[in-house]
Amino acid sequence: MLRxxxxxxxxxxxxxxxLVAAAYGVKADEPAGRDxxxxxxxxxxxLRDSMDAAYEALQADAGVKxxxxxxxxxxxxxxxxxxxxxxxxxxxxxxxxxxxxxxxGLKGQExxxxxxxxxxxxxxxxxxxxxxxxxxxxxRQGDGIYQTYLQRYLSEAFAANxxxxxxxxxMLAATGKTPDNPALGFLLTFENDKPAMAGQVSKVFLGRQIxxxxxxxxxxxxxxxxxxxxxxxxxxxxxxGAKGDGADRYWFSNDQAIKNDVDVRNxxxxxxxxxxPRFLGDKDWQYDSGKTIRESLADWITNPENPWFxxxxxxxxxxxxxxxxxxxxxDDFNSMNEPALPVVMEVMGKDFAASGFxxxxxxxxxxxxxxxxxxxxxxxxNRQDRVYYSRNFVRSLTPEMxxxxxxxxxxxxxxxxxxxVPNVADDKLSADEKKAKQIRDWISGYKAxxxxxxxxxxxxxxxxKDVDEHDGNILQALMFxxxxxxxxxxNNSLKDIxxxxxxxxxxxxxxxxxxxxxxxxxxxxxxxxxxxGTFANWKGGDEVYEDLFIALMNTTEFVNRH
Amino acid sequence: MTEFLVNRRDFLRTSAAAGGIIAxxxxxxxxxxxxxxTRARNSKIKGVILMYMEGGPSQLETFDPKPGSKNGxxxxxxxxxxPGFTPAESLPLLAKKAKDLLLIKSMATREGNxxxxxxxxxxxxxxxxxxxxxxxxxxxxxxxxxxxxxxxNFVKLRGSPFPAGYLGVDYNPFVISRPGxxxxxxxxxxxxxxxxxxxxxxxxxxxxxxxxxxxxEDAVQAHKAMYEKARRLMDSPLRKKFYLDDxxxxxxKAYGEGAFADSLIIARRLIETGVPAVEVVLGGWDTHDxxxxxxxxxxxxxxxxxxxxxDDLKKRGMYDSTLLVWxxxxxxxxxxxxxxxxxxxPSNFCVVLGGGGVKSGxxxxxxxxxxxxxxxxxxxxxxxxxxxDRLYRTLGTMMDWDMAREFQAxxxxxxxxxxxxxxxxxxxx
Numbered sequence: 001m002l003r004x005x006x007x008x009x010x011x012x013x014x015x016x017x018x019l020v021a022a023a024y025g026v027k028a029d030e031p032a033g034r035d036x037x038x039x040x041x042x043x044x045x046x047l048r049d050s051m052d053a054a055y056e057a058l059q060a061d062a063g064v065k066x067x068x069x070x071x072x073x074x075x076x077x078x079x080x081x082x083x084x085x086x087x088x089x090x091x092x093x094x095x096x097x098x099x100x101x102x103x104x105g106l107k108g109q110e111x112x113x114x115x116x117x118x119x120x121x122x123x124x125x126x127x128x129x130x131x132x133x134x135x136x137x138x139x140r141q142g143d144g145i146y147q148t149y150l151q152r153y154l155s156e157a158f159a160a161n162x163x164x165x166x167x168x169x170x171m172l173a174a175t176g177k178t179p180d181n182p183a184l185g186f187l188l189t190f191e192n193d194k195p196a197m198a199g200q201v202s203k204v205f206l207g208r209q210i211x212x213x214x215x216x217x218x219x220x221x222x223x224x225x226x227x228x229x230x231x232x233x234x235x236x237x238x239x240x241g242a243k244g245d246g247a248d249r250y251w252f253s254n255d256q257a258i259k260n261d262v263d264v265r266n267x268x269x270x271x272x273x274x275x276x277p278r279f280l281g282d283k284d285w286q287y288d289s290g291k292t293i294r295e296s297l298a299d300w301i302t303n304p305e306n307p308w309f310x311x312x313x314x315x316x317x318x319x320x321x322x323x324x325x326x327x328x329x330x331d332d333f334n335s336m337n338e339p340a341l342p343v344v345m346e347v348m349g350k351d352f353a354a355s356g357f358x359x360x361x362x363x364x365x366x367x368x369x370x371x372x373x374x375x376x377x378x379x380x381x382n383r384q385d386r387v388y389y390s391r392n393f394v395r396s397l398t399p400e401m402x403x404x405x406x407x408x409x410x411x412x413x414x415x416x417x418x419x420x421v422p423n424v425a426d427d428k429l430s431a432d433e434k435k436a437k438q439i440r441d442w443i444s445g446y447k448a449x450x451x452x453x454x455x456x457x458x459x460x461x462x463x464x465k466d467v468d469e470h471d472g473n474i475l476q477a478l479m480f481x482x483x484x485x486x487x488x489x490x491n492n493s494l495k496d497i498x499x500x501x502x503x504x505x506x507x508x509x510x511x512x513x514x515x516x517x518x519x520x521x522x523x524x525x526x527x528x529x530x531x532x533g534t535f536a537n538w539k540g541g542d543e544v545y546e547d548l549f550i551a552l553m554n555t556t557e558f559v560n561r562h
Numbered sequence: 563m564t565e566f567l568v569n570r571r572d573f574l575r576t577s578a579a580a581g582g583i584i585a586x587x588x589x590x591x592x593x594x595x596x597x598x599x600t601r602a603r604n605s606k607i608k609g610v611i612l613m614y615m616e617g618g619p620s621q622l623e624t625f626d627p628k629p630g631s632k633n634g635x636x637x638x639x640x641x642x643x644x645p646g647f648t649p650a651e652s653l654p655l656l657a658k659k660a661k662d663l664l665l666i667k668s669m670a671t672r673e674g675n676x677x678x679x680x681x682x683x684x685x686x687x688x689x690x691x692x693x694x695x696x697x698x699x700x701x702x703x704x705x706x707x708x709x710x711x712x713x714x715n716f717v718k719l720r721g722s723p724f725p726a727g728y729l730g731v732d733y734n735p736f737v738i739s740r741p742g743x744x745x746x747x748x749x750x751x752x753x754x755x756x757x758x759x760x761x762x763x764x765x766x767x768x769x770x771x772x773x774x775x776x777x778x779e780d781a782v783q784a785h786k787a788m789y790e791k792a793r794r795l796m797d798s799p800l801r802k803k804f805y806l807d808d809x810x811x812x813x814x815k816a817y818g819e820g821a822f823a824d825s826l827i828i829a830r831r832l833i834e835t836g837v838p839a840v841e842v843v844l845g846g847w848d849t850h851d852x853x854x855x856x857x858x859x860x861x862x863x864x865x866x867x868x869x870x871x872x873d874d875l876k877k878r879g880m881y882d883s884t885l886l887v888w889x890x891x892x893x894x895x896x897x898x899x900x901x902x903x904x905x906x907x908p909s910n911f912c913v914v915l916g917g918g919g920v921k922s923g924x925x926x927x928x929x930x931x932x933x934x935x936x937x938x939x940x941x942x943x944x945x946x947x948x949x950x951d952r953l954y955r956t957l958g959t960m961m962d963w964d965m966a967r968e969f970q971a972x973x974x975x976x977x978x979x980x981x982x983x984x985x986x987x988x989x990x991x
Contacts, residue, residue, distance in 0.1 A: 191675075196678075196691055203692060212690070212692070214690075332692075459722075459723035462694070470778075471730055471732065471784045472785070474791045475747075477792035478747040481796075482749065482751045483751070527769075530765065535765065547762050552765075554763070554789070556773050557777075560781050
């Protein structure tokens with residue numbers, strides 16, 4: 001796209017370079033003697049504001065009119081879905097007080113920054129980030145034991161806000177055994193399929209898709225089979241396996257111990273095609289005393305000086321929150337797919353690295369920006385904009401988000417599946433214990449069957465999905481229309497709503513509560529018209545509320561964030 | 563200044579994924595769909611039944627036994643009217659169908675791992691983290707299917723869903739995990755009748771109007787298309803084709819009992835109704851121990867239904883238009899292990915074809931007397947080896963797929979089959 005408008009590109013880049021430099025530079029009238037180097041990685045607000053300023057200048061230059069900032073209601077739903085994987089509950093909406101001051105007297109941008117802080121500190125954020133990254137790293141390979149370990153590792157690390165370079169290093173250089181080291185889950189996913197492991201690592205962490213070069217020189221990139229072989233050689237001494245039975249079974253991975261440089265060469269020579277390791281498109285590996293070759297690779301990949309690693313990461317987060325990255329598809333950097341605005345990407349990557357690869361720093365800078373907060377409805381000038389972030393986008397939820405959303409809105413996730421039931425034969429249980437056990441079984445049955453339904457219906461969903469891809473399998477529609485998602489035998493959220501407003505004359509109050517529960521926002525004027533019109537005219541008993549609840553779950557909005 | 567050029571690849575991907583159902587407003591888009599629709603296929607094949615044997619069936623206990631050799635084990639072979647077609651004694655009925663089948667003894671790959679081998683055999687391509695290839699059924703559905711058909715164009719009986727990759731979710735298999743039993747979520751929920759469903763859907767429609775106008779017309783259109791398709795399936799009288807209730811007793815008797823038999827009857831019913839791609843999965847072939855008994859039992863559960871399917875299709879005049887494909891991910895080691903088992907062996911194994919377009923009654927490839935296709939020094943002893951890319955090129959040629967059409971997988975150009983290989987001409991008429 002940009003190649004076709006070289007003049008525009010040049011202008012744009014100059015503007016951005018100036019703006020970005022200005023944002024980090026020191027003003028001329030400041031007293032002499034102060035450090036004049038740009039302060040990268042110190043202040044996410046500075047990163048955010050310079051991005052906003054840069055893009056606003058670019059938009060003006062290109063004649064693209066940016067969308068207005070989305071209202072509180074839309075923003076809250078968006079940020080809950082993006083950061084926790086599910087829409088906000090009624091209580092959470094009320095706490096945020098859309099369009100008003102909240103209990104702390106905050107409104108506008110301040111209030112939005114406060115909710116972002118709150119969500120980033122929540123366990124739901126860590127769990128959701130972990131789920132997202134597990135799918136990115138291991139794709140949807142079922143939920144086998146490796147994925148369980150990987151998920152555990154990631155959620156602990158995100159909860160502790162461990163630096164991203166450290167996390168990547170821990171996963172890439174992992175040795176030892178489960179359950180002591182759950183970071184093994186990532187490489188275990190590939191068992192001993194070294195080419196797949198090598199291909200996935202370069203794709204996920206570096207955005208370089210070199211897999212084609214496994215079988216032939218890359219058709220239009222400079223990657224040769226030699227490049228692939230010498231890079232894949234880093235994984236060749238890796239081995240994995242399992243020992244023990246039943247509950248004692250554990251999985252391990254180890255690289256063969258290396259005594260010295262000659263030892264490495266000898267061992268590699270025994271393992272298939274002999275190539276000495278070479279960092280992808282970079283220098284040859286050098287023996288580093290005490291380190292496995294895989295550790296050396298992890299050092300190189302996660303080095304703050306490695307632009308690919310930091311730029312791939314900012315690109316992925318930008319794509320996740322904005323719908324498009326600098327490079328799209330997000331993990332496919334190549335000479336035919338140049339970044340839209342390399343200067344901005346470079347600055348952003350450096351800033352992120354300088355922050356100590358602080359994920360929350362990066363997220364704060366993105367989701368409190370104007371560009372993130374903009375409405376999705378395109379105007380006449382920005383319908384086609386995929387470069388200047390003049391709008392946010394409607395994006396379909398991932399299957400994992402759909403699962404989280406269903407569990408939250410139906411209220412099943414707040415039912416306690418760990419009711420105390422003694423581990424004895426059924427006839428030894430008291431009536432209460434029997435009831436508790438039954439409920440426990442119902443809850444776990446519901447969750448298991450929901451997961452299975454989702455796996456079947458979303459089985460083909462791409463891990464990296466284009467913002468324009470909205471198509472779904474009919475199994476998804478069949479599930480939403482016909483599955484028993486709101487089971488009468490469990491204390492679901494519909495029952496709560498009906499109990500909270502016991503009088504049938506509270507029809508609209510009930511309907512509003514259902515609306516907010518399912519869609520995670522207050523009804524707007526048009527929604528109110530539907531509730532007061534179509535819905536109010538429905539005849540019948542409590543089943544009309546069930547109909548409303550299920551109908552709202554069948555809307556496009558329920559499975560999309562906007 | 564604001565003239566943004568639509569990225570051609572993105573555009574193509576969107577319209578390919580939409581499969582022509584979701585009308586694109588673009589002029590270019592309608593031209594493209596029209597071209598697709600008018601490409602006449604020059605092939606008699608209307609449907610494909612893939613019998614996929616999960617686990618890697620032993621060639622030595624199915625279609626390439628070596629009785630009397632040091633690796634043969636106790637398995638005996640049946641001589642038939644076709645030289646070289648000597649199936650194991652546990653396949654007596656199929657032995658009588660020698661003239662109706664084509665046996666490839668020389669399928670050969672290098673993938674001895676279940677998931678990689680299965681991926682390769684199901685798609686014709688080695689697994690690659692950067693591209694998701696569609697499996698045979700998805701390709702058939704894409705090339706032979708009518709996008710407006712009430713039933714799904716690719717039905718899979720048992721097994722896990724294998725996504726259609728770059729072809730898009732429309733070509734994902736509709737998986738029935740218990741063939742013959744009630745299909746989950748295909749019926750109105752308990753207590754919900756058509757009237758209540760209408761009420762719900764009317765409200766959805768009202769909600770969508772605003773969502774489309776304000777937020778995302780594309781998302782709403784895609785959503786609507788998906789629901790229309792799902793509701794048409796729910797209300798379709800053709801749904802009964804998924805079940806066996808109205809299948810005559812004598813037909814069911816002819817196929818015999820068991821899930822594989824039931825699946826093959828359902829497959830025939832679906833093909834007869836116009837579903838182009840059906841996959842039937844039979845698992846349990848990973849016989850690392852007790853190989854001989856286990857494979858004989860599997861053969862028994864396969865022999866009668868498969869033979870009955872051939873008779874049934876012939877009787878209905880469908881054998882010439884229905885292609886049968888039998889395969890698994892690899893074969894088993896000629897050497898018998900200490901646990902009386904055979905391990906993974908991708909170097910040579912069997913694939914069987916039959917029906918539409920196949921030059922039946924012949925055997926392709928030849929294996930040595932002891933079944934060992936790798937010599938003492940690693941030399942190749944297999945005659946006429948056939949790799950999966952050539953098999954798929956052959957199948958595509960037989961069905962006249964549009965193999966010149968370029969798809970976009972991510973940002974990479976892809977074709978249904980590998981353009982660099984030639985079809986095996988002696989396989990087809």
